[in-house]
Amino acid sequence: MKLSRGWIVVSLVVAALIGVRAFTGGGMGRVYVKSEAVSIDVPADAAKGTAATKVEWTAWAQVPPRVYKAAEATNPAQTEVVFSWGRTIGLWIAAFFTLAIFSFLYRDNPAYRFTEAVIVGVSAAYAMVLGFWETVVPKLLGALTPDFVKGWVLPSLSDQGPAQVVAMCFALVLGVLLLMRLSPKGGWISMWPLAFIIGVTAGLKIVSHVESDLIAQSVATFKPLVAFKTDATGAVAAWPTVWASLANILVVAGVLCCLTYFFFSVEHKGLVGKGARVGIWYLMITFGAAFGFTVMGRVALLAARVEFLFDDWLWLIDPAGKRVVETMSMLTAW
């Protein structure tokens, strides 16, 4: 598919704007960091025979460009606030990935597919690493081989009781059985741990759903159809009473009509049919509200990414006052 003339013009205009932005004003897409000395006191450990000591290192915290400008103006030879190559490259990669994902709106392309693959790969790897360090090491290995884990990575690991050790042995067996799914002949064995997982989950969910959704929501539906509201003097306030009563009537009528719509044992004719019809209207309004909220959420996410491109990358805007000087000089240059 060839680019139409309209899209060629749009692409050229955007590229030209970014090009102009890159060579005017006080720069764009740079990240600065400030060094901070950090130290912790390690107490003496008589058991290990180590003396009290102090561990010190330098941490680098990101600072707004105006902090760098101010530091440079005060002392051009300073090394406390410096330009960060690593974080700047990270920022440009983030900007590239954002634009690559947006490029799918035009059509599928290699940049989009590359970015998508990176996101999927990084997410999967992160989940695996997290699962290993947050679950397997502290909970499983920490219970079964506490001394090894303490000496290896978690010196502050607390001792587990025998009940915890037994529970973890059980979990380990179930986990191994679950992996039998990969075996060509022993796949059926994985059904046992799966049955355990489904049983426990169902048990947990049934109780909570009955408590919080069935009972609590049923109770919340029993509302007075006339709800008297009083003002500061204690007298009945007319309009608040009308509105509160109307709200309660709408809730009660909505619940009854929606239930009627889903009641298929009686033919939807006459009063039942009219009630079901009103139920459909309630459902449609609910779906509309849900769609509206979803759109609002998606627009907010889009706005956040566009803000990132304009603020952190292009330095076109400065809502948080991070640069001030660069943004204004750029506008003056334009």
Next chain:
Amino acid sequence: MDGRGRRQVKRGFIGILERLDRRWIFLAMAIAVAGPIIYIGITGKTLPETATPAARAVFHAIEKLPAGSRVLLSFDFDPASGGELTPMATSLVRQCAARGHKLVFIALWPLGAQMADDAIRRVITADYPALVEGRDYVNLGYQAGNEAVMKVMLTDFVKAFPKTREGMATGAVPVLSGVTRVADFPMLITISAGYPGAKEWVQYVVSSSGGKITMVTGCTGVQTPQLYPYYPGQLAGLLGAIKGAAEYESLVNATLAKGDAPTPPKYLEAQRRMGPQLGAHILMVILIILGNIAFFAQKRERAAGGGAAGAEARP
């Protein structure tokens, strides 16, 4: 198609609408969102907000708590939902810190702990330096297990979160002294992007606590319709999407304003984000109207064409 198989090209406004490439709509949406962002980013002007009862309820629930109360904040979201939820997280932490509440941060989403760190750095470290980590607030980090963690917290909070994010034993942290179970927190605030999130907190903790815990939540737009049935019974307040965040932010800003001093820009993030919302929503309304015009025009055309064909077919 005409008799020779060529496509008839309709002219006029309806023809343009019918042939419109959807990518022009994407471009229009990009302009509708980017325009207000640039305008607000340069001028600093935001749209006025009037708080709805659900947002006011969140504000009053936190204000009503006696100063120094322990509040449990669960950050159940990650950067993918940060555009919607970070502004409300900032305002919630700010109001709690200003009220002098003791804050305990936890996360049931892997990256929630980092989001909590970010909120602590942005609000507490920057603007409430008198608050001391461990004494006034603590981040217990992420715990895997979803609902299982909630169930454990109901009976043994320390077992669910044995260590702080810094590796200190939870039982030794002053801000948690006396806490044995989740019901020891008079208030629970969740910032939720999905599963596990606000719905599970209501189902597994609030419903099981027998009314001992007051819960308020801020959630994404997708979750909001699912959570409205819980308000005002099981949820004391609800911030729905960026609109709820902007309403709540304006309430907190109005309460914590220092004379005529301008509000720091970091506390206006949600209100700034309502500008692009306005642009996008206006565009969508226009597109829906145009779509309906094209739809009814096509319908009328088909009816006219069908009627004529029917008349010709009659003997």
